[in-house]
Amino acid sequence: MASRRNHFLSRYGESLGLVGVLLLLVAIFSLISDRFFSDSTFHQIANQVPALAVIAVGMTFVIITAGIDLSVGSVLGFAGAMLGLTMGDGGWPLLLALPIAILAGAACGWVNGWVTVRFAVPSFIVTLGMMQVARGFAYLGTDSQTKYIGAPIEWLGAPIPGVGISWAFLFAVIVVIVGQVILTRTVFGRYVLVIGANEEAAQFSGIRTRPIKIAVFVIAGALAGLGAAFASSRLASVDPNAGAGLELSAIAAVVIGGTSLMGGRGSIVGSFIGVLIMATLETGLAQIGASEPIKLLITGIVIVLAVIIDAWRAGRMKRLQP
Amino acid sequence: MRLFTPAFSRLFACLLALGALVFLSSCNDSDEPSAGEGEGGKPEVALVMKSLANEFFKTMADGAEAYQAKHSGEFSLIVNGIKNETDLAQQVALVEQMIAQGVDAIVIAPADSKALVSVLKRAQAEGIVVVNIDNKLDTEILEQSQLTIPFVGPDNREGAATVGAALAKQLENGDQVAILEGVPTAFNAQQRRAGFEDAMKKAGAEIVSVQSASWEMEKANNVTAAMLTTHPELDAILASNDNMALGAAAAVKAAGKEGEVLIVGFDNISAVQSMIREGRILATADQHGDQLAVYGIEAALKILSGEGEPTDRKTPVDLVTKETLP
Secondary structure: OHHHHHHHHHHHHHHHHHHHHHHHHHHHHHHHOOOOOOHHHHHHHHHHOHHHHHHHHHHHHHHHOOOOOOOHHHHHHHHHHHHHHHHHHOOOOHHHHHHHHHHHHHHHHHHHHHHHHHOOOOHHHHHHHHHHHHHHHHHHHHOOOOEEOOHHHHHHHOEOOOOOOEHHHHHHHHHHHHHHHHHHHOHHHHHHHHHHHOHHHHHHOOOOHHHHHHHHHHHHHHHHHHHHHHHHHHHOEEOOOOOOOHHHHHHHHHHHOOOOOOOOOOOHHHHHHHHHHHHHHHHHHHHOOOOHHHHHHHHHHHHHHHHHHHHHHHHHHHHHOO | OOOOOHHHHHHHHHHHHHHHHHHHHHHHHOOOOOOOOOHHHOOEEEEEEEEOOOHHHHHHHHHHHHHHHHOOOOOEEEEEEEOOOOOHHHHHHHHHHHHHHOOOEEEEOOOOOOOOHHHHHHHHHOOOEEEEEOOOOOHHHHHHOOOOOOEEEEOHHHHHHHHHHHHHOOOOOOOEEEEEEOOOOOHHHHHHHHHHHHHHHHHOOEEEEEEEOOOOHHHHHHHHHHHHHHOOOOOEEEEOOHHHHHHHHHHHHHOOOEOOEEEEOOOOOHHHHHHHHHOOOOEEEEOOHHHHHHHHHHHHHHHHOOOOOOOOEEEOOEEEEOOOOO
16 A cells, blocks of 8 residues: 555655645735736636747657657647648648648658767757758748748637637647657556666667667657647747747746756646746746846746745655655 | 655645735736726836847837836836747747737837738737837738728938938949848848838949848858958948948957948937047948837827827938938
8 A cells, every 4th residue: 555655655655746736836926916816817828839849849759768859849830831831832721731740740750860860979969950940841841930820720729718728738738648658658658767767778688779778869859840730820820930939938938847958857738837837937937027138037936946945845855766 | 654744845835825925916906997997097108129139129129118217107017028029939928928918008019010010919809009109010911901001101212312311422423332121021131121222222332242130240240241241342332221331340440441431310319429430331221220219109108098090101211421410
């Protein structure tokens, strides 16, 4: 019985601390601004996060294998350009265009993974290169201009009338749930964790690590492709600069979410809560009308504090284990 | 085995208590009139800017805050800007945040003429008065979305043509000039480029290069350095904003061509004023940046009070040279 409880604690206790941080933020902003605690604020936060949320899911997989993917923001831009070409110029419906965008993202991810594994180079550098390449393709694909698509994509990111949250958010939540199940309940997920913890040991125990390491980059790329649809739907347009800097927000959210940059430990749900923490912070600071320097200061401090709280709690948790 | 450590249990209990407290207090709030009226019936105006790291927009925001301080009895103001001028998603989020905040009017300097239309449509649907300043929204897409959003701002094309004409006085027929464009998707960037082109055509100068530096100083510096290498005979650079003019001036100096290549800008930021006095930059245009947001706020307040019509309004643009500076 005790061991089962410990099991529960080690898996979900982690997220509880994060939920605490999130609630604390909500409480603080509610006390400062009398309009923060409202449906419309929470809907707004929800509708703001889908692109970052799915990218953070992919990033979590990559970081758990002790890799990093700096290209996701640019890949989102490139996949967006594909949406612009198919939906904007070609007049395709989203249902046909979306697979193209996801494939484009997955292709970039495959290149990232293959080069990293084949030539044994750090993924940091490979994806840094892809960051430039994909952005270049994004500019080529859009002719460096914002392309207006309008209603065919707008519905995805706009609040559902009478509900307030968007389809994009619902889809993102599904991706988070599926991601968490894959990570914790499948053989693939176990391999990802094992490779991150100790790649050599994984190899000695007979796991073929290369395909798995490539697969996590493909997942990250494909989800960036999905994120492109979410990001474009919020603008009803395709923006050549879409996703710029998103990789850093995703990494911050993943690390806040308790995933170790050293690999081997992490949680998709944690990353999602990390995304919510960052979005809540951004919304709250905007609603109280904080100035730009103050916003940057507070955001930076909260990111580091959240990680410190998490590390401190993880330390206590370890001591608890028999 | 306990489920939580004692310290964590205490923290959790505190959080729960705090959450309950907040929930209760918010329930009381729901009796008050919701969106529509701010505290004390004062209308609340949100100013949504581009990058506040850009002095031009900072000046605009400061002007608006000074105006609000003088008229604090009439309305309250929230100012927000984005970090990076090309971060459209963040600006969309800002508008949504202001909708959630329940403001009465949004005065916006859109970072993109097309991509902001969708969210502004939602704002109008919520009954919020929307006024467009600085960069005009795309007319075609506004029509397509069956939307009327009044634009209060300067005629950028006319202003750029005035600056171009001042430069033309120093040029001869057939001289080579280059244009540093802003973000090419932005309407004001297109208008300023068109204004420069009008003036240069009139002067008979040859435009050898038009390149975008995305409104940014550092980018303008690199682009200009490259231009000076490709076009060693270049006589003048027309920058679509002062940030880019500063970047161009630094590149010209680095290339040892100071005095040979004339530079003009647009916006009249303070750093450029000293450069004009030193003669390193020839001219710029003053569109009274500190008043631009104020004009927009005035228009929004008039519409809110039912006095003003939601129609476009042109604001003045003046030429700034060594002679006009105090």
